[in-house]
Amino acid sequence: xxxxxxxxxxxxxxxxxxxxxxxxxxxxxxxxxxxxxxxxxxxxxxxxxxxxxxxxxxxxxxxxxxxxxxxxxxxxxxxxxxxxxxxxxxxxxxxxxxxxxxxxxxxxxxxxxxxxxxxxxxxxxxxxxxxxxxxxxx
Numbered sequence: 001x002x003x004x005x006x007x008x009x010x011x012x013x014x015x016x017x018x019x020x021x022x023x024x025x026x027x028x029x030x031x032x033x034x035x036x037x038x039x040x041x042x043x044x045x046x047x048x049x050x051x052x053x054x055x056x057x058x059x060x061x062x063x064x065x066x067x068x069x070x071x072x073x074x075x076x077x078x079x080x081x082x083x084x085x086x087x088x089x090x091x092x093x094x095x096x097x098x099x100x101x102x103x104x105x106x107x108x109x110x111x112x113x114x115x116x117x118x119x120x121x122x123x124x125x126x127x128x129x130x131x132x133x134x135x136x137x138x
Contacts, residue, residue, distance in 0.1 A: 020031040045103020051095040051129045058085045062107050065121050074114035078121065088125055093134035097127040 058081035111117035
């Protein structure tokens with residue numbers, strides 16, 4: 001495959017990530033994310049109930065995506081923080097489940113190609129912690 005075609009495919013899939021991540025989900029429900037129970041076609045890694053601040057969760061995920069894209073030699077962009085998680089949850093300044101964050105990290109690490117990684121980054125959903133409604137961002 002010519003490099004320009006591969007670049008267009010990666011950019012197109014990134015655009016799909018941006019467009020599809022704005023769709024409604026149950027992210028703000030406080031569930032721990034059970035992949036077996038997900039009916040929305042997305043990957044919901046199991047949580048462990050340990051809270052992680054929005055900023056830390058977001059930067060951990062986007063940094064991992066960037067590192068994996070670079071290691072695979074992919075030309076790609078990722079959504080920037082804090083918007084990456086806010087588009088999933090629909091609410092600012094929530095706390096996220098540490099186990100689900102770690103599950104997405106492993107899900108990214110298991111990617112076998114640039115397209116696979118891009119797709120995984122777009123469908124891995126991090127559960128929020130129930131009752132962590134925003135009280136203002138720090």
